[in-house]
Amino acid sequence: MNKVNNSYGLEMHPLRDALYAELHSRPFQVLPSPARISYLAVIVGSDQKQAEFEHFCSLYNHFNGVPPQDDGVCFEVDFGDFKIRRDKHLEFTSYMITHSQIDPNLGFFDQNALVCLPIDWLSKIPGIVIAAFHVAVEDARTIPEPDLALVKSHFEGMRLVGSRPQNGDAQVWTTFQLHSDGCGRFLIYNKRMSDSQLGRMVQRVVEIETYRLMALLALPMARKYNAELVAMDEELAQTTASLSDATEPLDEQALLSELIDMAAWVEATRSKTSFRFSATRAYHELVLKRLNELKEDEVSGHLTITEFMTRRLTPAVRTCNTAGNHLESLSTRIDRVSDMMRTQVEMSIQSQNQQLLTSMDRRSKIQLAMQHTVEGLSVAAISYYSVGLLKFLIEAVYDKGVHFDKSLVIGLSVPIVVGSVWLATRKIHKRFLLLAKAKEEK
Incomplete structure (x- = not known):
């Protein structure tokens, strides 16, 4: 930052330290096996961010800790019985709670890390929860691979999606569905990974699920506006046809009014959807990147996470992209028709002016x-x-x-x-x- 900060007397850029710190602002976690992890992603509005940070600080007070003075992008706190990590993103804030004191007599999802938090604190988190799921990590380094029937019993009999990520060093099972407790479930068997490797892989899995849900937020909006865009297309086609039909006189004022109404609707719709559709494309790219980082091997007879996402998520994202492109195309076409209409009106005015000039010339001769x-x-x-x-x-x-x-x-x-x-x-x-x-x- 200045010459005092180094032993060479060099003048440093004022942002240099912040740029170095940015690379380490979201470190990967180190997770033990076995462990129980609960994850929440909460959409927080701009007017709720300060209240959400203060609510997070109240957790320190509950467990006799010292809360931070200023908000940051990532906080990871060890409260003894459990650890909690809070990550702040552009649209949402995530909480990952890790509990490593496992009761072997309980089922994988009969115990989860959310029980470590005060119920009143959980129910009062500012914002709207978009993702909530549990991750059960089991140590399979000294035992054989689990029986598939046993795995399925932990998912309430739902159809499984599974793979061997990291070139077979682990097994991951999920259903991408909500279960009886209102949360999703992931079951991970650690076969050959260290705690650091496991932490990185779990982080990728939770990001895939979170970004998938964030990407799909635009799908209902796209479906709604796709139907309206079809009707708007037909209306524009009729307007264009009336311009090209020379057999009937044109009501130029009425046509211009229709075009203005259509242009206003399209621009209002674009302002409502452009951010959401752009966010969908960004989240989809992140999902694909995380899937590629998993390096999955197939489990015989089951879809891998990548195959499932490619088959289900990609068409949804294409629907959103189609709606966004349709809006852009419709806006461009309305502009072209408006230009045609203005040209026709100008030609009509020029013709009237020519007739007026001819009449004035005739009168001047008289x-x-x-x-x-x-x-x-x-x-x-x-x-x-x-x-x-x-x-x-x-x-x-x-x-x-x-x-x-x-x-x-x-x-x-x-x-x-x-x-x-x-x-x-x-x-x-x-x-x-x-x-x-x-x-x-x-």
């Missing part, structure tokens, strides 16, 4: 013709009044004693006046045209 007519009439009227005024002037001059032919002079003045008025009118008209042209150039 107005120009009328203007020329009015200009001709104006020249005649102005000339008439000008000649009348000139006539008064000629008569006044004649009355003063200047003798000339009044009729001839008045007659000769008419074309002169008319020509002068016409030239003045044309000059004024050209001046206005030049002013208009100058304004257009600006």
Whole structure:
């Protein structure tokens, strides 16, 4: 973190220690054989996380321990008769309780590690339990492999799923079903594994079961929206068909309203499902990774855990992926149809504008013709009044004693006046045209 933290006087990155600690934040457990393990995965909301940590700290107080001051990603505590490990994940918090004091006179699942915890503490854990199961670990290093009929009796007669993981160093049996106590069950026979190896294998098994359930959370949502997406597809197809049907007039306002409603529904659905579908893909990848790490060998006549998961979980995840892809595809198609609709509306507006411009051009030509007519009439009227005024002037001059032919002079003045008025009118008209042209150039 600084130069004081090393003997070489080097300046260290402030996050270096945290990066080193991160690799060791979730160490594998060391588990003895035999042992009884109970596991809980509790979905905790953001508003419940502090209450959940405080509830975990109350367990220290119950057993006269010293609770931690700050929350962390992993706590492992030994209370003497049992150990408890708490892991905090993004969406859930897990509790693994390990009890190694086994009564050989009781059945494998007649005794479990949950009995080590106060019943009031268990019932008040904040959040919703998504995974709850028991793991019975038996030491088979000095005894022969168990009889299958005996194994099945511990699972209430349900169909077994089993394998020999870690290249045959152990046997794992389960049913992936809930039993009479409302929990799942795993039975593990340790044949050649050390306590550390057993701890790593048990951790993989519980993660497979937990991540499987977390991945399947999106399945009901996918099934619900798949049916609605089919109906939405049909509605969009009808809208698209109406756009391509040129025989009937389009109600563009109604079609745009339908497209807006569909787009709003799709976006609202995507906001509700995108996180859950993304989480499903992530959890599924984790399940596949853990299955690969098990390195299973087959037990004759039984599905391995990998085979069971591949056959049951993968299709469910594909259903969720299909729903997510369907939503994305529908959103894209609605955008394309909306673009087509907008293009058609723009073309209609352009056609109307073209008709309006044609009408305006026709009207301007009519107005120009009328203007020329009015200009001709104006020249005649102005000339008439000008000649009348000139006539008064000629008569006044004649009355003063200047003798000339009044009729001839008045007659000769008419074309002169008319020509002068016409030239003045044309000059004024050209001046206005030049002013208009100058304004257009600006």
